Amino acid sequence: MNSTIQAVTDRIIARSKNSRKAYLEKIEKARRQGPHRGVLSCGNLAHGFAACNSSDKADLRSMTKANIAITSAYNDMLSAHQPYETYPQIIKQAIAEVGSVAQFAGGVPAMCDGITQGNPGMDLSLMSRDVIALSTAVGLSHNMFDGSLALGICDKIVPGLLIGSLAFGHLPTVFVPAGPMPSGIPNKEKARVRQAYVEGKATREELLEAESSSYHTAGTCTFYGTANSNQLVVEVMGLHLPGSSFVNPGTPLRDALTKAAAKQVTRLTDLGGNYMPIGHIVDAKAIVNGLVALLATGGSTNHTMHLVAVAKAAGYTINWDDFSEISKVVPLLTHIYPNGSADINHFVAAGGMALLFKELLGAGLLHNDVNTICGRGLEQYTKEPVLIDGELQWREGTDKSLDPEVIATCAAPFKPDGGLALLQGNLGRGVMKTSALRANKTKIVAPAVVFEDQFDLDKAFNAGELNKDCIVVVRFQGPKAIGMPELHRLTPPLGVLQDRGFNVALVTDGRMSGASGKVPAAIHVTPEAYNGGLLAKVKDGDMIELDAQTGTLQLLVDEQELAARDNVLAQIDHHLVGMGRELFAGMRSELTGAEQGACSLFATQEQVG
Incomplete structure:
Protein backbone atom coordinates (compact mmCIF):
# COMPACT_ATOMS: atom_id res chain seq x y z
CA MET A 1 0.00 0.00 0.00
CA GLY A 34 -35.55 -3.39 12.40
CA PRO A 35 -38.24 -2.43 9.92
CA HIS A 36 -41.17 -1.24 12.00
CA ARG A 37 -43.76 -2.86 9.80
CA GLY A 38 -43.43 -5.85 12.16
CA VAL A 39 -44.84 -3.84 15.06
CA LEU A 40 -47.09 -1.46 13.17
CA SER A 41 -50.73 -1.29 14.08
CA CYS A 42 -53.08 -2.91 11.64
CA GLY A 43 -54.12 0.51 10.32
CA ASN A 44 -50.50 1.62 9.80
CA LEU A 45 -49.49 -1.55 8.02
CA ALA A 46 -52.61 -1.50 5.87
CA HIS A 47 -51.65 2.00 4.71
CA GLY A 48 -48.15 0.75 3.91
CA PHE A 49 -49.25 -1.96 1.49
CA ALA A 50 -52.73 -0.82 0.44
CA ALA A 51 -51.73 -0.37 -3.22
CA CYS A 52 -49.83 -3.69 -3.46
CA ASN A 53 -51.23 -6.73 -5.22
CA SER A 54 -52.50 -9.62 -3.12
CA SER A 55 -49.29 -11.61 -3.41
CA ASP A 56 -47.09 -8.69 -2.25
CA LYS A 57 -49.51 -7.99 0.60
CA ALA A 58 -49.18 -11.57 1.78
CA ASP A 59 -45.39 -11.39 1.57
CA LEU A 60 -45.22 -8.15 3.54
CA ARG A 61 -47.57 -9.50 6.19
CA SER A 62 -45.41 -12.60 6.62
CA MET A 63 -42.25 -10.61 7.51
CA THR A 64 -40.13 -13.31 5.84
CA SER A 183 -20.99 9.89 -28.52
CA GLY A 184 -22.09 12.92 -30.54
CA ILE A 185 -19.82 15.49 -32.14
CA PRO A 186 -16.37 15.60 -30.53
CA ASN A 187 -16.18 17.69 -27.37
CA LYS A 188 -13.24 19.57 -28.85
CA GLU A 189 -15.43 20.71 -31.77
CA LYS A 190 -18.20 21.77 -29.39
CA ALA A 191 -15.70 23.86 -27.41
CA ARG A 192 -14.39 25.41 -30.64
CA VAL A 193 -17.88 26.56 -31.69
CA ARG A 194 -18.61 27.92 -28.20
CA GLN A 195 -15.46 30.03 -28.30
CA ALA A 196 -16.15 31.15 -31.86
CA TYR A 197 -19.61 32.32 -30.77
CA VAL A 198 -18.12 34.40 -27.96
CA GLU A 199 -15.81 36.05 -30.51
CA GLY A 200 -18.72 36.73 -32.88
CA LYS A 201 -17.37 34.23 -35.43
CA ALA A 202 -20.32 31.81 -35.17
CA THR A 203 -24.04 32.47 -35.21
CA ARG A 204 -26.47 31.46 -32.49
CA GLU A 205 -27.95 28.90 -34.88
CA GLU A 206 -24.50 27.36 -35.43
CA LEU A 207 -23.95 27.28 -31.69
CA LEU A 208 -27.30 25.60 -31.04
CA GLU A 209 -26.62 23.05 -33.77
CA ALA A 210 -23.26 22.18 -32.20
CA GLU A 211 -24.75 21.88 -28.72
CA SER A 212 -27.65 19.77 -30.03
CA SER A 213 -25.25 17.47 -31.84
CA SER A 214 -23.34 16.97 -28.61
CA TYR A 215 -26.28 16.57 -26.22
CA HIS A 216 -28.38 14.58 -28.63
CA GLY A 397 -10.94 -6.97 -18.22
CA THR A 398 -8.02 -6.05 -20.44
CA ASP A 399 -4.57 -5.89 -18.86
CA LYS A 400 -3.38 -3.02 -21.03
CA SER A 401 -4.85 0.13 -22.48
CA LEU A 402 -6.50 -0.31 -25.84
CA ASP A 403 -5.94 3.41 -26.47
CA PRO A 404 -2.87 4.85 -24.68
CA GLU A 405 -4.05 8.36 -25.59
CA VAL A 406 -7.07 7.85 -23.31
CA ILE A 407 -5.86 5.57 -20.50
CA ALA A 408 -2.23 5.56 -19.41
CA THR A 409 -0.36 3.40 -16.91
CA CYS A 410 0.89 4.22 -13.43
CA ALA A 411 4.40 3.54 -14.75
CA ALA A 412 3.98 6.09 -17.56
CA PRO A 413 1.10 8.43 -16.61
CA PHE A 414 -0.06 11.56 -18.39
CA LYS A 415 1.04 13.55 -15.35
CA PRO A 416 2.78 12.44 -12.16
CA ASP A 417 0.10 13.95 -9.93
CA GLY A 418 -3.68 13.90 -9.71
CA GLY A 419 -4.29 17.33 -11.17
CA LEU A 420 -5.73 19.04 -8.08
CA ALA A 421 -3.79 21.70 -6.21
CA LEU A 422 -4.60 23.19 -2.82
CA LEU A 423 -3.93 26.94 -2.83
CA GLN A 424 -3.62 28.99 0.34
CA GLY A 425 -2.46 32.38 1.47
CA ASN A 426 -3.93 35.60 2.81
CA LEU A 427 -6.86 35.30 0.36
CA GLY A 428 -7.84 32.05 2.10
CA ARG A 429 -7.89 28.49 0.82
CA GLY A 430 -9.05 27.33 -2.58
CA VAL A 431 -8.55 24.56 -5.09
CA MET A 432 -7.29 24.57 -8.66
CA LYS A 433 -7.87 21.84 -11.21
CA THR A 434 -4.53 21.53 -13.00
CA SER A 435 -5.09 18.36 -15.01
CA ALA A 436 -6.21 20.30 -18.10
CA LEU A 437 -3.66 23.14 -17.79
CA ARG A 438 -0.64 23.53 -20.00
CA ALA A 439 2.68 23.29 -18.18
CA ASN A 440 3.38 27.04 -18.34
CA LYS A 441 -0.07 28.03 -17.06
CA THR A 442 0.22 26.94 -13.43
CA LYS A 443 1.62 30.25 -12.16
CA ILE A 444 0.50 33.81 -12.81
CA VAL A 445 1.13 37.15 -11.14
CA ALA A 446 -1.11 39.89 -12.51
CA PRO A 447 -3.36 42.81 -11.52
CA ALA A 448 -6.90 42.09 -10.37
CA VAL A 449 -10.02 43.02 -12.28
CA VAL A 450 -12.86 42.73 -9.80
CA PHE A 451 -16.48 41.82 -10.50
CA GLU A 452 -19.33 41.52 -8.03
CA ASP A 453 -21.42 39.48 -10.45
CA GLN A 454 -20.52 36.99 -13.17
CA PHE A 455 -22.73 38.78 -15.70
CA ASP A 456 -20.65 41.96 -15.48
CA LEU A 457 -17.67 40.15 -16.98
CA ASP A 458 -19.42 39.82 -20.35
CA LYS A 459 -19.79 43.59 -20.61
CA ALA A 460 -16.12 44.17 -19.82
CA PHE A 461 -15.04 41.47 -22.28
CA ASN A 462 -17.19 42.84 -25.10
CA ALA A 463 -15.89 46.35 -24.43
CA GLY A 464 -12.28 45.12 -24.77
CA GLU A 465 -11.48 46.02 -21.17
CA LEU A 466 -9.96 42.60 -20.46
CA ASN A 467 -7.47 42.54 -23.32
CA LYS A 468 -4.49 42.43 -20.95
CA ASP A 469 -2.75 40.22 -18.45
CA CYS A 470 -5.11 40.04 -15.50
CA ILE A 471 -6.57 37.93 -12.74
CA VAL A 472 -10.33 38.15 -12.83
CA VAL A 473 -11.89 38.14 -9.36
CA VAL A 474 -15.57 37.22 -9.17
CA ARG A 475 -16.73 37.45 -5.58
CA PHE A 476 -19.94 37.16 -3.53
CA GLN A 477 -20.63 33.85 -5.27
CA GLY A 478 -20.13 31.67 -2.18
CA PRO A 479 -22.54 29.40 -0.30
CA LYS A 480 -23.91 31.91 2.21
CA ALA A 481 -24.04 34.72 -0.32
CA ILE A 482 -26.07 33.31 -3.20
CA GLY A 483 -25.75 29.52 -2.91
CA MET A 484 -22.47 29.07 -4.82
CA PRO A 485 -23.57 28.73 -8.46
CA GLU A 486 -21.27 27.32 -11.11
CA LEU A 487 -19.66 29.95 -13.30
CA HIS A 488 -19.18 28.10 -16.57
CA ARG A 489 -20.26 31.11 -18.62
CA LEU A 490 -16.89 32.64 -17.68
CA THR A 491 -14.86 29.90 -19.38
CA PRO A 492 -15.33 30.84 -23.07
CA PRO A 493 -14.38 34.55 -22.75
CA LEU A 494 -11.41 33.75 -20.51
CA GLY A 495 -10.34 31.08 -23.00
CA VAL A 496 -10.49 33.63 -25.81
CA LEU A 497 -8.28 36.00 -23.83
CA GLN A 498 -5.78 33.22 -23.22
CA ASP A 499 -5.73 32.34 -26.91
CA ARG A 500 -5.06 35.99 -27.71
CA GLY A 501 -1.81 35.64 -25.79
CA PHE A 502 -2.80 37.22 -22.49
CA ASN A 503 -1.95 35.64 -19.16
CA VAL A 504 -5.31 35.37 -17.43
CA ALA A 505 -6.69 33.50 -14.45
CA LEU A 506 -9.79 33.42 -12.26
CA VAL A 507 -10.19 33.73 -8.50
CA THR A 508 -13.66 33.15 -7.10
CA ASP A 509 -15.60 31.91 -4.10
CA GLY A 510 -17.99 30.33 -6.60
CA ARG A 511 -17.70 27.02 -8.44
CA MET A 512 -16.38 25.87 -11.81
CA SER A 513 -16.63 22.09 -11.24
CA GLY A 514 -15.93 19.22 -13.58
CA ALA A 515 -15.92 21.24 -16.78
CA SER A 516 -13.00 23.38 -15.59
CA GLY A 517 -10.52 23.52 -18.41
CA LYS A 518 -7.49 25.31 -19.71
CA VAL A 519 -7.77 28.59 -17.77
CA PRO A 520 -6.09 28.64 -14.32
CA ALA A 521 -8.87 29.05 -11.77
CA ALA A 522 -8.64 29.30 -7.99
CA ILE A 523 -12.15 28.26 -7.08
CA HIS A 524 -14.23 27.56 -3.95
CA VAL A 525 -12.17 30.18 -2.12
CA THR A 526 -12.97 30.10 1.58
CA PRO A 527 -13.71 32.07 3.68
CA GLU A 528 -16.04 33.55 1.10
CA ALA A 529 -16.24 37.31 0.59
CA TYR A 530 -19.73 37.44 2.11
CA ASN A 531 -18.51 35.74 5.28
CA GLY A 532 -15.44 37.80 6.17
CA GLY A 533 -13.03 36.65 3.47
CA LEU A 534 -10.28 38.97 2.27
CA LEU A 535 -11.77 38.74 -1.22
CA ALA A 536 -14.14 41.48 -0.05
CA LYS A 537 -11.20 43.93 0.18
CA VAL A 538 -9.61 43.32 -3.23
CA LYS A 539 -9.54 46.35 -5.54
CA ASP A 540 -8.96 46.70 -9.27
CA GLY A 541 -5.24 46.80 -9.95
CA ASP A 542 -4.17 44.91 -6.82
CA MET A 543 -1.49 42.38 -7.68
CA ILE A 544 -2.40 38.74 -7.02
CA GLU A 545 -0.16 35.69 -7.18
CA LEU A 546 -1.48 32.23 -8.09
CA ASP A 547 0.97 29.34 -8.11
CA ALA A 548 -0.21 25.75 -8.28
CA GLN A 549 3.34 24.46 -7.78
CA THR A 550 3.91 26.20 -4.46
CA GLY A 551 0.23 26.27 -3.50
CA THR A 552 0.12 30.07 -3.28
CA LEU A 553 -3.03 32.24 -3.26
CA GLN A 554 -1.77 35.66 -2.23
CA LEU A 555 -2.97 39.24 -2.46
CA LEU A 556 0.24 41.26 -2.82
CA VAL A 557 -0.89 44.30 -0.86
CA ASP A 558 0.73 45.68 2.29
CA GLU A 559 -0.93 44.39 5.47
CA GLN A 560 -1.29 47.89 6.90
CA GLU A 561 -3.12 49.05 3.81
CA LEU A 562 -5.40 46.03 3.93
CA ALA A 563 -6.17 46.68 7.58
CA ALA A 564 -7.25 50.22 6.69
CA ARG A 565 -9.61 49.04 3.94
CA ASP A 566 -13.28 48.35 4.56
CA ASN A 567 -14.92 45.24 3.20
CA VAL A 568 -17.00 45.93 0.11
CA LEU A 569 -20.65 45.31 0.88
CA ALA A 570 -22.36 42.65 -1.21
CA GLN A 571 -25.02 43.89 -3.60
CA ILE A 572 -26.80 40.57 -4.03
CA ASP A 573 -30.50 41.27 -3.42
CA HIS A 574 -31.29 40.47 -7.05
CA HIS A 575 -29.95 36.94 -6.45
CA LEU A 576 -32.14 36.25 -3.43
CA VAL A 577 -35.66 36.67 -4.80
CA GLY A 578 -37.38 35.06 -7.76
CA MET A 579 -37.24 31.59 -9.30
CA GLY A 580 -37.95 30.23 -5.82
CA ARG A 581 -34.72 31.54 -4.32
CA GLU A 582 -36.52 33.34 -1.50
CA LEU A 583 -37.68 29.93 -0.21
CA PHE A 584 -34.08 28.90 0.40
CA ALA A 585 -33.04 31.82 2.62
CA GLY A 586 -33.00 29.67 5.75
CA MET A 587 -30.97 26.91 4.14
CA ARG A 588 -28.53 29.40 2.63
CA SER A 589 -27.85 30.92 6.05
CA GLU A 590 -26.93 27.48 7.43
CA LEU A 591 -24.49 26.49 4.67
CA THR A 592 -20.98 25.80 5.90
CA GLY A 593 -17.87 26.91 4.05
CA ALA A 594 -16.75 25.11 0.89
CA GLU A 595 -14.07 23.09 2.68
CA GLN A 596 -16.66 21.90 5.19
CA GLY A 597 -18.86 20.64 2.37
CA ALA A 598 -21.03 23.75 1.80
CA CYS A 599 -23.71 21.79 3.64
CA SER A 600 -26.70 22.80 5.74
CA LEU A 601 -27.46 19.38 7.21
CA PHE A 602 -25.05 18.90 10.08
CA ALA A 603 -25.00 22.16 12.05
CA THR A 604 -27.84 21.18 14.37
CA GLN A 605 -26.48 17.66 14.67
CA GLU A 606 -23.16 19.01 15.92
CA GLN A 607 -24.87 21.34 18.37
CA VAL A 608 -26.69 18.42 20.01
CA GLY A 609 -23.62 16.18 19.90
Missing part, protein backbone atom coordinates in the same frame (compact mmCIF):
# COMPACT_ATOMS: atom_id res chain seq x y z
CA ASN A 2 1.32 3.43 -0.89
CA SER A 3 2.63 4.96 2.33
CA THR A 4 1.04 8.38 1.75
CA ILE A 5 -2.37 6.88 0.99
CA GLN A 6 -2.10 4.78 4.14
CA ALA A 7 -0.99 7.75 6.24
CA VAL A 8 -3.89 9.92 5.04
CA THR A 9 -6.31 7.07 5.75
CA ASP A 10 -4.91 6.55 9.25
CA ARG A 11 -5.15 10.28 9.92
CA ILE A 12 -8.81 10.37 8.84
CA ILE A 13 -9.59 7.39 11.07
CA ALA A 14 -7.87 8.97 14.07
CA ARG A 15 -9.43 12.38 13.45
CA SER A 16 -12.89 10.85 13.21
CA LYS A 17 -12.69 8.23 15.96
CA ASN A 18 -15.50 9.58 18.12
CA SER A 19 -17.85 10.65 15.33
CA ARG A 20 -17.50 7.35 13.46
CA LYS A 21 -18.13 5.42 16.69
CA ALA A 22 -21.31 7.44 17.28
CA TYR A 23 -22.44 6.80 13.70
CA LEU A 24 -21.93 3.04 13.95
CA GLU A 25 -23.82 2.97 17.24
CA LYS A 26 -26.69 4.87 15.62
CA ILE A 27 -27.05 2.49 12.68
CA GLU A 28 -26.66 -0.58 14.89
CA LYS A 29 -29.52 0.67 17.05
CA ALA A 30 -31.62 1.14 13.91
CA ARG A 31 -30.72 -2.39 12.81
CA ARG A 32 -31.81 -3.88 16.13
CA GLN A 33 -35.11 -2.06 15.91
CA LYS A 65 -39.74 -11.55 2.48
CA ALA A 66 -37.54 -8.52 1.89
CA ASN A 67 -39.15 -5.22 0.96
CA ILE A 68 -36.85 -3.01 -1.12
CA ALA A 69 -37.24 0.76 -1.35
CA ILE A 70 -36.80 2.46 -4.72
CA THR A 71 -35.70 6.09 -4.55
CA SER A 72 -35.46 7.71 -7.96
CA ALA A 73 -34.34 10.99 -9.48
CA TYR A 74 -36.39 10.35 -12.62
CA ASN A 75 -37.60 13.21 -14.72
CA ASP A 76 -37.83 13.32 -18.49
CA MET A 77 -36.38 16.81 -18.92
CA LEU A 78 -32.91 15.60 -17.98
CA SER A 79 -31.42 13.33 -20.61
CA ALA A 80 -29.40 11.45 -17.99
CA HIS A 81 -32.46 10.62 -15.89
CA GLN A 82 -35.05 10.03 -18.61
CA PRO A 83 -34.13 6.30 -18.84
CA TYR A 84 -35.22 5.84 -15.22
CA GLU A 85 -38.87 6.08 -16.33
CA THR A 86 -39.01 2.33 -16.93
CA TYR A 87 -36.75 1.21 -14.08
CA PRO A 88 -39.33 0.75 -11.29
CA GLN A 89 -41.26 -1.90 -13.22
CA ILE A 90 -38.05 -3.63 -14.31
CA ILE A 91 -36.84 -3.63 -10.72
CA LYS A 92 -40.14 -4.82 -9.24
CA GLN A 93 -40.30 -7.71 -11.69
CA ALA A 94 -36.68 -8.72 -11.03
CA ILE A 95 -37.18 -8.63 -7.27
CA ALA A 96 -40.43 -10.59 -7.53
CA GLU A 97 -38.51 -13.30 -9.41
CA VAL A 98 -36.39 -13.90 -6.30
CA GLY A 99 -39.39 -13.89 -3.98
CA SER A 100 -39.16 -10.37 -2.57
CA VAL A 101 -41.09 -7.11 -2.92
CA ALA A 102 -40.11 -3.61 -4.09
CA GLN A 103 -42.00 -0.39 -3.46
CA PHE A 104 -41.35 3.05 -4.88
CA ALA A 105 -40.40 4.91 -1.69
CA GLY A 106 -40.10 8.37 -3.18
CA GLY A 107 -38.79 10.66 -5.85
CA VAL A 108 -36.11 13.30 -5.39
CA PRO A 109 -35.59 16.48 -7.42
CA ALA A 110 -33.04 16.44 -10.19
CA MET A 111 -31.94 19.73 -11.68
CA CYS A 112 -29.40 20.18 -14.44
CA ASP A 113 -26.57 22.68 -14.19
CA GLY A 114 -26.24 22.48 -17.95
CA ILE A 115 -29.68 24.08 -18.25
CA THR A 116 -29.53 26.54 -15.36
CA GLN A 117 -25.94 27.82 -15.61
CA GLY A 118 -25.91 31.55 -16.17
CA ASN A 119 -29.56 31.76 -15.13
CA PRO A 120 -31.33 32.44 -11.80
CA GLY A 121 -32.13 28.78 -11.17
CA MET A 122 -28.41 28.06 -10.89
CA ASP A 123 -28.42 29.74 -7.47
CA LEU A 124 -30.44 26.74 -6.20
CA SER A 125 -28.17 24.09 -7.67
CA LEU A 126 -25.80 23.35 -4.80
CA MET A 127 -28.59 23.55 -2.22
CA SER A 128 -30.55 20.98 -4.20
CA ARG A 129 -28.07 18.37 -2.94
CA ASP A 130 -29.27 18.90 0.63
CA VAL A 131 -32.90 18.87 -0.53
CA ILE A 132 -32.24 15.53 -2.24
CA ALA A 133 -30.72 14.14 0.95
CA LEU A 134 -33.76 15.29 2.91
CA SER A 135 -36.13 13.88 0.30
CA THR A 136 -34.34 10.53 0.44
CA ALA A 137 -34.71 10.48 4.19
CA VAL A 138 -38.43 11.28 3.97
CA GLY A 139 -39.00 8.37 1.60
CA LEU A 140 -37.12 5.91 3.81
CA SER A 141 -38.60 7.24 7.05
CA HIS A 142 -41.72 5.06 6.72
CA ASN A 143 -39.41 2.27 7.89
CA MET A 144 -41.12 -0.36 5.78
CA PHE A 145 -37.90 -1.48 4.11
CA ASP A 146 -35.14 -4.08 4.40
CA GLY A 147 -32.95 -2.61 1.65
CA SER A 148 -32.74 0.28 -0.78
CA LEU A 149 -32.04 1.03 -4.44
CA ALA A 150 -30.89 4.56 -5.29
CA LEU A 151 -31.42 5.77 -8.85
CA GLY A 152 -29.44 8.90 -9.69
CA ILE A 153 -26.56 10.16 -11.81
CA CYS A 154 -25.83 13.85 -12.12
CA ASP A 155 -24.14 16.66 -10.23
CA LYS A 156 -25.78 17.08 -6.80
CA ILE A 157 -28.07 14.07 -7.13
CA VAL A 158 -25.73 11.18 -6.32
CA PRO A 159 -24.11 13.01 -3.38
CA GLY A 160 -27.58 13.89 -2.06
CA LEU A 161 -28.77 10.29 -2.41
CA LEU A 162 -25.60 9.11 -0.67
CA ILE A 163 -26.01 11.49 2.25
CA GLY A 164 -29.67 10.57 2.66
CA SER A 165 -28.94 6.84 2.37
CA LEU A 166 -26.16 7.06 4.95
CA ALA A 167 -28.69 8.48 7.41
CA PHE A 168 -30.26 5.02 7.05
CA GLY A 169 -26.88 3.33 7.14
CA HIS A 170 -28.34 0.11 8.54
CA LEU A 171 -30.02 -0.59 5.20
CA PRO A 172 -28.18 -2.40 2.39
CA THR A 173 -28.17 0.04 -0.52
CA VAL A 174 -27.21 -0.42 -4.16
CA PHE A 175 -26.82 2.52 -6.55
CA VAL A 176 -28.26 1.93 -10.00
CA PRO A 177 -26.86 3.95 -12.93
CA ALA A 178 -28.46 4.55 -16.32
CA GLY A 179 -25.35 5.20 -18.42
CA PRO A 180 -24.02 7.84 -20.83
CA MET A 181 -25.55 8.76 -24.16
CA PRO A 182 -23.65 7.52 -27.25
CA THR A 217 -30.30 11.76 -26.95
CA ALA A 218 -31.12 10.03 -23.67
CA GLY A 219 -28.21 9.40 -21.33
CA THR A 220 -25.59 11.26 -19.36
CA CYS A 221 -23.49 13.97 -21.04
CA THR A 222 -20.34 12.31 -22.33
CA PHE A 223 -17.73 14.75 -21.06
CA TYR A 224 -16.00 14.02 -17.74
CA GLY A 225 -17.82 16.44 -15.49
CA THR A 226 -19.50 15.89 -12.14
CA ALA A 227 -22.10 13.42 -13.43
CA ASN A 228 -19.58 10.92 -14.77
CA SER A 229 -17.25 11.62 -11.85
CA ASN A 230 -20.12 10.62 -9.57
CA GLN A 231 -20.54 7.31 -11.35
CA LEU A 232 -16.84 6.49 -11.29
CA VAL A 233 -16.43 7.38 -7.61
CA VAL A 234 -19.51 5.42 -6.51
CA GLU A 235 -18.30 2.32 -8.37
CA VAL A 236 -14.84 2.56 -6.81
CA MET A 237 -16.48 2.89 -3.39
CA GLY A 238 -18.19 -0.46 -4.04
CA LEU A 239 -21.78 0.74 -4.40
CA HIS A 240 -22.31 -0.15 -8.08
CA LEU A 241 -22.16 -3.53 -9.73
CA PRO A 242 -18.73 -3.94 -11.38
CA GLY A 243 -18.48 -2.20 -14.73
CA SER A 244 -22.03 -0.89 -14.64
CA SER A 245 -21.31 2.86 -14.53
CA PHE A 246 -20.86 3.61 -18.22
CA VAL A 247 -23.05 1.16 -20.17
CA ASN A 248 -25.28 3.08 -22.60
CA PRO A 249 -29.01 3.26 -21.83
CA GLY A 250 -31.57 1.33 -23.84
CA THR A 251 -29.23 -1.61 -24.47
CA PRO A 252 -29.78 -5.25 -23.44
CA LEU A 253 -26.67 -5.10 -21.24
CA ARG A 254 -27.99 -2.03 -19.45
CA ASP A 255 -31.30 -3.75 -18.70
CA ALA A 256 -29.53 -6.89 -17.52
CA LEU A 257 -27.39 -4.87 -15.11
CA THR A 258 -30.46 -3.08 -13.74
CA LYS A 259 -32.13 -6.42 -13.03
CA ALA A 260 -28.95 -7.79 -11.46
CA ALA A 261 -28.61 -4.74 -9.19
CA ALA A 262 -32.20 -5.20 -8.03
CA LYS A 263 -31.61 -8.85 -7.17
CA GLN A 264 -28.25 -8.14 -5.53
CA VAL A 265 -29.69 -5.89 -2.84
CA THR A 266 -32.04 -8.69 -1.71
CA ARG A 267 -28.99 -10.85 -0.97
CA LEU A 268 -27.60 -8.25 1.45
CA THR A 269 -30.57 -7.75 3.77
CA ASP A 270 -30.68 -8.73 7.43
CA LEU A 271 -33.13 -11.49 6.57
CA GLY A 272 -30.24 -13.63 5.26
CA GLY A 273 -26.68 -14.45 6.21
CA ASN A 274 -24.85 -11.87 4.05
CA TYR A 275 -25.99 -8.67 5.74
CA MET A 276 -24.02 -5.73 4.38
CA PRO A 277 -25.48 -2.26 5.01
CA ILE A 278 -24.23 0.88 3.29
CA GLY A 279 -22.88 2.21 6.58
CA HIS A 280 -20.40 -0.68 6.69
CA ILE A 281 -19.33 -0.16 3.08
CA VAL A 282 -18.73 3.59 3.24
CA ASP A 283 -15.82 3.69 5.69
CA ALA A 284 -12.54 5.61 5.71
CA LYS A 285 -10.87 3.25 3.24
CA ALA A 286 -13.76 3.41 0.79
CA ILE A 287 -13.79 7.21 1.01
CA VAL A 288 -10.04 7.37 0.34
CA ASN A 289 -10.49 4.97 -2.58
CA GLY A 290 -13.05 7.37 -3.99
CA LEU A 291 -10.62 10.28 -3.61
CA VAL A 292 -7.83 8.31 -5.31
CA ALA A 293 -9.98 7.39 -8.30
CA LEU A 294 -11.31 10.93 -8.62
CA LEU A 295 -7.79 12.37 -8.71
CA ALA A 296 -6.35 9.64 -10.93
CA THR A 297 -8.91 10.54 -13.58
CA GLY A 298 -8.91 14.35 -13.25
CA GLY A 299 -12.48 14.33 -11.99
CA SER A 300 -14.83 17.06 -10.88
CA THR A 301 -13.70 19.63 -8.34
CA ASN A 302 -17.28 19.64 -7.04
CA HIS A 303 -16.22 16.61 -5.05
CA THR A 304 -13.94 18.75 -2.93
CA MET A 305 -17.28 19.65 -1.34
CA HIS A 306 -19.47 16.63 -2.04
CA LEU A 307 -17.12 13.98 -0.68
CA VAL A 308 -16.53 16.10 2.42
CA ALA A 309 -20.30 16.13 3.04
CA VAL A 310 -20.67 12.42 2.24
CA ALA A 311 -17.85 11.57 4.63
CA LYS A 312 -19.51 13.67 7.32
CA ALA A 313 -22.74 11.72 6.83
CA ALA A 314 -20.78 8.51 7.55
CA GLY A 315 -19.10 9.93 10.64
CA TYR A 316 -15.80 11.08 9.10
CA THR A 317 -14.09 14.44 8.77
CA ILE A 318 -11.94 15.00 5.69
CA ASN A 319 -10.45 18.24 4.38
CA TRP A 320 -8.55 19.70 1.45
CA ASP A 321 -5.19 18.76 2.95
CA ASP A 322 -6.26 15.13 2.47
CA PHE A 323 -7.14 15.82 -1.18
CA SER A 324 -3.83 17.63 -1.71
CA GLU A 325 -1.62 14.94 -0.20
CA ILE A 326 -3.35 12.19 -2.16
CA SER A 327 -3.12 14.24 -5.37
CA LYS A 328 0.67 14.48 -5.00
CA VAL A 329 1.15 10.70 -5.13
CA VAL A 330 -1.66 9.65 -7.47
CA PRO A 331 -0.74 9.90 -11.17
CA LEU A 332 -3.16 11.16 -13.81
CA LEU A 333 -4.22 8.09 -15.79
CA THR A 334 -6.96 9.33 -18.10
CA HIS A 335 -7.42 11.97 -20.75
CA ILE A 336 -11.17 12.51 -20.91
CA TYR A 337 -12.61 15.87 -21.93
CA PRO A 338 -11.99 18.54 -20.61
CA ASN A 339 -8.62 16.97 -19.70
CA GLY A 340 -8.30 15.55 -23.22
CA SER A 341 -10.32 15.14 -26.40
CA ALA A 342 -11.87 11.71 -25.65
CA ASP A 343 -15.28 11.25 -24.06
CA ILE A 344 -16.49 8.70 -21.51
CA ASN A 345 -17.42 6.18 -24.20
CA HIS A 346 -13.85 6.29 -25.49
CA PHE A 347 -12.70 5.62 -21.91
CA VAL A 348 -14.86 2.49 -21.83
CA ALA A 349 -13.53 1.34 -25.20
CA ALA A 350 -9.94 1.84 -24.02
CA GLY A 351 -10.41 -0.51 -21.07
CA GLY A 352 -12.75 1.42 -18.78
CA MET A 353 -13.28 0.78 -15.12
CA ALA A 354 -11.80 -2.73 -15.06
CA LEU A 355 -8.46 -1.43 -16.35
CA LEU A 356 -8.54 1.55 -14.01
CA PHE A 357 -9.05 -0.78 -11.04
CA LYS A 358 -6.16 -2.97 -12.19
CA GLU A 359 -3.77 -0.06 -12.55
CA LEU A 360 -4.62 1.49 -9.20
CA LEU A 361 -4.64 -1.80 -7.31
CA GLY A 362 -1.37 -2.87 -8.95
CA ALA A 363 0.31 0.35 -7.84
CA GLY A 364 -0.92 0.01 -4.25
CA LEU A 365 -3.09 3.11 -4.55
CA LEU A 366 -6.43 1.53 -3.58
CA HIS A 367 -7.35 -0.19 -0.33
CA ASN A 368 -8.38 -3.74 -1.23
CA ASP A 369 -9.56 -4.74 2.25
CA VAL A 370 -12.96 -3.09 1.86
CA ASN A 371 -16.58 -4.15 1.78
CA THR A 372 -18.59 -3.79 -1.42
CA ILE A 373 -22.08 -4.78 -2.54
CA CYS A 374 -20.39 -7.80 -4.17
CA GLY A 375 -18.43 -8.98 -1.15
CA ARG A 376 -15.03 -8.32 0.35
CA GLY A 377 -12.28 -6.83 -1.81
CA LEU A 378 -12.10 -5.21 -5.24
CA GLU A 379 -11.01 -8.15 -7.42
CA GLN A 380 -14.52 -8.48 -8.82
CA TYR A 381 -14.22 -4.92 -10.09
CA THR A 382 -11.31 -5.81 -12.39
CA LYS A 383 -13.88 -7.67 -14.49
CA GLU A 384 -16.33 -6.29 -17.02
CA PRO A 385 -19.96 -7.26 -17.65
CA VAL A 386 -20.98 -9.00 -20.89
CA LEU A 387 -24.01 -10.81 -22.22
CA ILE A 388 -23.31 -14.35 -23.39
CA ASP A 389 -26.31 -16.09 -24.94
CA GLY A 390 -28.49 -13.52 -23.21
CA GLU A 391 -27.01 -14.25 -19.76
CA LEU A 392 -25.17 -11.61 -17.75
CA GLN A 393 -21.62 -12.64 -16.90
CA TRP A 394 -18.38 -10.95 -15.87
CA ARG A 395 -15.15 -11.60 -17.71
CA GLU A 396 -11.63 -10.48 -16.92
